[in-house]
Amino acid sequence: MESSSATSGASTRREATRQKLYEAAVTLIAEQGFSATTVDEIAERAGVAKGTVYYNFASKSVLFEELLRHGVGLLTASLREAAERTEKDGGTKVAALDAMIRAGLVFIDRYPAFTQLYVAELWRTNRAWQSTLLVVRQEAVAVVEDVLRGGIENGEFSEEIDVPLTAAALVGMVLVAALDWQAFQPERSLDDVHAALSRLLQGRVSGRP
Amino acid sequence: MESSSATSGASTRREATRQKLYEAAVTLIAEQGFSATTVDEIAERAGVAKGTVYYNFASKSVLFEELLRHGVGLLTASLREAAERTEKDGGTKVAALDAMIRAGLVFIDRYPAFTQLYVAELWRTNRAWQSTLLVVRQEAVAVVEDVLRGGIENGEFSEEIDVPLTAAALVGMVLVAALDWQAFQPERSLDDVHAALSRLLQGRVSGRP
DNA sequence: CTATTTGAACTGACTGGTCAGTGCAAAAAC
DNA sequence: GTTTTTGCACTGACCAGTCAGTTCAAATAG
Structure with missing residues (x-):
């Protein structure tokens, strides 16, 4: 039995x-x-x-769809966990975003192939698994959006920021930077990459240190 | 005709x-x-x-490769033109980056299909046109890197920023935000999207306006 | 303990269809 | 007269999906 x-x-x-x-x-x-x-x-x-x-x-497409769901499940769980952990420790929303950037990098570092595949398929149209992708995308971006909205509520972020767009931009920033890291400078450490993205997030690009 | x-x-x-x-x-x-x-x-x-x-x-792949070269040619020309125009007008490097963001958005708005296809193929490995892609990617990112390096030289940017990584992150930010715009909120205006990304670039996310 | 049964899990040769690329003669464009 | 396009039949490789048959580990029987 x-x-x-x-x-x-x-x-x-x-x-x-x-x-x-x-x-x-x-x-x-x-x-x-x-x-x-x-x-x-x-x-x-x-x-x-x-x-x-x-x-x-049942078919090649079904295998792929279940693979997508499985992978994005792992990602969102990891992002959400990072955000919640930071907030419980009394961190700011910026700190939560920063923690999510790191969680994203860790994920991409561990599952580079999945990330590649995800990006490659995300904006295709007219495909069998289109609806699956849409759902799965929304789940991932929603985690970031939630933190942004929380930050607006508590006054930490400007009320003028565009939540969905900014969330997408942040996700894109991490995604593309990480894929580039993997593909073209794999010798760099995760901390290194994280530091560069943190600086960009916090607008510490201009001006001297 | x-x-x-x-x-x-x-x-x-x-x-x-x-x-x-x-x-x-x-x-x-x-x-x-x-x-x-x-x-x-x-x-x-x-x-x-x-x-x-x-x-x-000569073949289906060759058609595709030439298509890639053709499209990226248009993109880099447009980016470079935007950067040079701003710099000639005595603008700052941040202004140049901002102008390039707008040029990127305009390009994606005009050639959404090409952008989609480019992103989908960029991080694939083991494909016939791999080398073409590498060249073509480098050309595009290099334009952004040049502006960043220029900004470090004239003291406008911190010496500690990581040029290639920051360039990739910026490209990713625009790419993903724009594709999301096209796919999920096509009714938004270009100016709107540009404003949101500008704010992110200049670190005006935190704090009230 | 050993022998037998059961059925889920797995195998791999096979099928029917698809598609990149070819060949070529004739038409159209310039 | 040369370049470019057309239309279409053809080939050979490749591939998703099928199915009749095999394996094996646990369950049950003796």
Whole structure:
């Protein structure tokens, strides 16, 4: 009654293969894109037979959609946790944003392929998983928006800032800087990158230190 | 019929079909991605025969590579022009950055499909046009880096800022904010979006106006 | 303890369809 | 007369998805 024929529980074996398939798919799709990646490749990289892919997922697109949900779930959890931790410690909203920048960098550092893939697919239209993407995007950006709104309420931020736009810009700033870091200067430390973005966030670009 | 006129020695007719093919390809690839877009589709959308595509371009990838070069050429020219215009008018480096943000927004507003496609392909690896992308990326980011370095030299910016990283972050900020604007709040005006990003650039997020 | 049963998990050869790229003769444009 | 475009049939590679058959570990029986 434990592993097979479990009533609602996920059999361990099955979960393990799904995990292997996620890992294989995320790398390949990040490198080549969804359409250029074949199911055979994914199966081979995961070390399973092609049939297993279809035993575990209804189709190639479904595998991809579930992969997206899974990954963004991890990201938003991590962002939200960072913001809440800072606020509980009595930090300012700027400190919360800063903590979220760091959390974002940590995430991208740990899952670079997922981030790549996410950015590459985010603004495509006319695709099967469009609706999934929209939901998933909103979840991530909403975390940042919440902090911005909180900051306006308590007077820490100007009432004139445009919440959705500023949130998107901040996300973009971190995303692109981090992808560049990974792709073109991987030797830099996370602290280094974080410091540069912190400075930009706090408007300490102009003027001497 | 001869609206574009003969700019260079190339035959006008040929240039016109190439232009039509660029326009058709950029939309389709932005929507669906490179691999999911077929040559037949491109030809049909451009209103030419499939054979014409191969008469004008060696292959589907070559068409795409030339499209990339063409588009990024337009972008960098526009950015550089904005920076130089501001500097000639005796503006500060911050003003130059601001002008480039606006130029970036104008470009994205005019060529949204190209921007989409560029972002989607930029961080992919293992693709045929990888080297083209690298060159083309460097050209665009370099314009921003130059302004930052100029600002450090004349004391307007802190010596501690990390030029390549800050440049990437700024590009990302504009890119992502603009794509979000296009995709999710297209009714907003360019001035509106520009104002929000300006505020972020100048660190006027915290504090009341 | 060993033998047998069960069924979820997995396999990989196979199928039907798609698509990049070719070849070419004839038409159109210049 | 030359360049460019057309139309269309054709090929060969590639690929998503299928399915009949196999594996194996836990459950049950003897």
